Amino acid sequence: MAASSSSRHQELVSVRRSVVKVFVRSSQPNWTSPWQQRPQRSGTGSGFCINTSRRQVLTNAHVVGDAVMVRVRRYGHAARYPAKVLCISHQVDLALLEVPADAFWEAPPALSSIELSEEVPNLDSDVLTVGYPMGGENICVTRGVVSRIDLMDYTFSPAGGERQLVMQVDAAINPGNSGGPVLDATGKAVGVAFTKIQNSANIGYVIPGSVVRFFLRGVATCRSPRLCDLGVRLQNTRSVALRQHRGLEPGSETGALVSDVAPLSAAAAAGVKAGDILLAIDDVPLAEDGSIPFRDAERIGYDFLVSRRVVGDSFRVTLWRSDEEKEVELQLSASPVPRLVPRKAGVDAVPSYLVLGGLVFVPLSLPWLLARYSEVRKVPADLQAKLFDHKEHPEEEVVVLSKVLAAEVNYGYEDFPSCQLLTFNGMKVQSLRQLRQMAMAGSEERFLRFVMSFHLEIVLDAELCWETHANILDQYGIKEDSSPDLRDAEPPASRL
Incomplete structure (x- = not known):
């Protein structure tokens, strides 16, 4: 038992060595005077070595967004090395850095890539968050459990946005932790720490490994990863009168009402109309509130089936229209669905004047x-x-x-x-x-x-x-x- 505990301790020490502190100088656009930039400001975050052969470090997009200079520092070292932002996606809040300096990678002890797991941990699974939160210079490790699996708009737009899978944990995630790995009991990264509930010391959110893989696959194909959107708004059909009016079977809890369809969306191109009842996506049934089965007794929003797809993917949508069932083939086009008012800098909004x-x-x-x-x-x-x-x-x-x-x-x-x-x-x-x-x-x-x-x-x-x-x-x-x-x-x- 003692030998096993010692071995696990050494593995975690090795993992910690691959977690770096990120130093950033940034200058944001001035949206009210778009010919200017706002004054520079400094910030810090965390990151971890995801691919040592390509000299790549993973962190959050919000850590290096609008950066004019990025440097990274290894655990236990003093030197800060220049880093270049290779790819950034604010929709999934991830960025990939390249650190060219030989000294960063070759200084002993040797760095290793932290292995990434795409499996979503079960509720109550133990996790460790590792990073460099504010309040000190040294690395910090906090312990907690996975407390919820849900969907979230990573951009936190007050007007809403595409939602992706998110893990809620009760391990402390504080400013500076962003971009650091969240580890399971074996030392694999099950996700990336990225935010917490304001005024809460122990409710944090983690980008799951599956979303990280989605981002990295996009980088590998030289394409900036962008989330897909069906282009519809749904209304729940809990009202018995509404369900009767639409001709839905009494006692059934399936189907959500399509209240709006974006004209330039994939749904509009496939012939989906406002007033249709969306019954299923690829035979996965939607409940009256638009949720779908996830695992065990858990449920999750239907957009989970869409936002993990890539442009060009197609799937079948089952609709209820004029008292009969109808199937349409839908192919995802460029995302996000063009909105009249852009919502996020770096995604669809550009300072223009x-x-x-x-x-x-x-x-x-x-x-x-x-x-x-x-x-x-x-x-x-x-x-x-x-x-x-x-x-x-x-x-x-x-x-x-x-x-x-x-x-x-x-x-x-x-x-x-x-x-x-x-x-x-x-x-x-x-x-x-x-x-x-x-x-x-x-x-x-x-x-x-x-x-x-x-x-x-x-x-x-x-x-x-x-x-x-x-x-x-x-x-x-x-x-x-x-x-x-x-x-x-x-x-x-x-x-x-």
């Missing part, structure tokens, strides 16, 4: 809303409602006036509220790129007329606008009048 006569226009996005209003509940109702709308065509955007850079040409509009731009010179505005193209095309009109939501109107003198354009940019320290994404494929002539 256009300056016209000191008016700063941006595409409506959740990062911009949170930067402008701090909380979703403070966002004006008309903009808040658009968070849950879908695109009708791929280039569609909601263009909003973000701010007014005070100048003589826009006198009288300095305190104009943030609101949606509807038309420019009488033409409907469908995207920021289109607005720029219309402005660049020019016209003989004397005025530039912007019609906003709530029937608000901005009219600028066109000649004065073009004459003062460069001076306004120079006065406010703006190098370009538009973001790089809008300047791709420049037309031959430009008034801006």
Whole structure:
């Protein structure tokens, strides 16, 4: 018994050597002034050696997101070595680093890759979290058990997002632990620590090994892993009257109501319609609340069947429509399903802008809303409602006036509220790129007329606008009048 305990101790010591501390300097985009970056800040996290032959370290995406410099330090060593971010996915909150320095890998004792297990541990299984939480410089090990298996949106978007499998543990996961391995009794990594419930000392969340493998398979095929989405919203069918109205069999607890279908989604392409009852996915039955059997007596959300798939996968969907059962074949297209309002920086939201006569226009996005209003509940109702709308065509955007850079040409509009731009010179505005193209095309009109939501109107003198354009940019320290994404494929002539 003593020999066995000693051997296990040595194995865990070997595993700890492969857990590193990650040091990051980062600079985030400035969403309200997109031509600028926010001041640099420093942070730390954890990571572990996942492939020593390729010199790769695994950590969380949020640890190295927006990084301008990354360094790593080995357990028991003082030197910090440069690391490069090879691949990052905020949807699964994982990032792969490469550490080129020979000294990092060759300094004794030798490093070894931590083995990854795809098996989801049973409830009450013992686990160890290993990492470098704040409060000290040395490695920290905490012990706990797996307390729940569920689904979670790893981006924690207040507007919701694609959900993936998650493990809840009662081992302490604190700031700095993020990116460290969570080990089972054999020393295998069953997941990666990534967050905890706020104001709780011992309720943490772990990215399971199966999700890590999903990420690594994407990296191996040189593709940034992105979660797939069916493109439907479901409503529970607990109401007896609702089930009777839809012609569902009395006493049955199967089937959830499709309340909405994204026009550009795989579901829409397959012919799924609002009002259908979703009965099953690949013969796995959905309950009235949209849940499916997971294992033993556990249940989990139906999106577990979808988010672990990759683009191009197909599966069968069983529907109840007009009092009869119907099967459709569905092929997953590019993910995420195009939403009218992008939700996550680094996933679907890009800091983009256009300056016209000191008016700063941006595409409506959740990062911009949170930067402008701090909380979703403070966002004006008309903009808040658009968070849950879908695109009708791929280039569609909601263009909003973000701010007014005070100048003589826009006198009288300095305190104009943030609101949606509807038309420019009488033409409907469908995207920021289109607005720029219309402005660049020019016209003989004397005025530039912007019609906003709530029937608000901005009219600028066109000649004065073009004459003062460069001076306004120079006065406010703006190098370009538009973001790089809008300047791709420049037309031959430009008034801006």
